[in-house]
Amino acid sequence: MNDNNTMNDIVLLDITKITNIRKYDEWIAEQKRLKSLEYYYENRNELLENRKKKIKCVCGKIVSIGSMPAHKNTKCHMRYMKSLSGHDMFCCCSECN
Numbered sequence: 001m002n003d004n005n006t007m008n009d010i011v012l013l014d015i016t017k018i019t020n021i022r023k024y025d026e027w028i029a030e031q032k033r034l035k036s037l038e039y040y041y042e043n044r045n046e047l048l049e050n051r052k053k054k055i056k057c058v059c060g061k062i063v064s065i066g067s068m069p070a071h072k073n074t075k076c077h078m079r080y081m082k083s084l085s086g087h088d089m090f091c092c093c094s095e096c097n
Contacts (some may be wrong), residue, residue: 018057050065050066051064051065051066052064053065055068057071057072057077058080058081059076059077059080059081061076062078
């Protein structure tokens with residue numbers, strides 16, 4: 001009977017730990033969100049100006065700085081990068097590396 005009570009106590013402790021970890025994770029996520037918002041409002045004008053700036057990608061397309069990461073995943077950009085190397089971008093052959 002004593003072992004059974006001990007087992008119940010362990011289960012309760014584990015549930016309490018999990019609950020505390022979830023609360024801590026939620027708190028950390030909230031802190032990151034608030035810090036991000038704070039940074040945005042402090043640097044809002046500069047961030048908006050950077051979004052307007054256009055640059056020419058190596059593939060020849062003109063894109064805004066803010067959309068460059070998304071542009072690099074487009075078929076047009078990947079096709080150009082593939083044509084440069086003659087291989088797939090993620091090729092692991094000795095000629096590419």
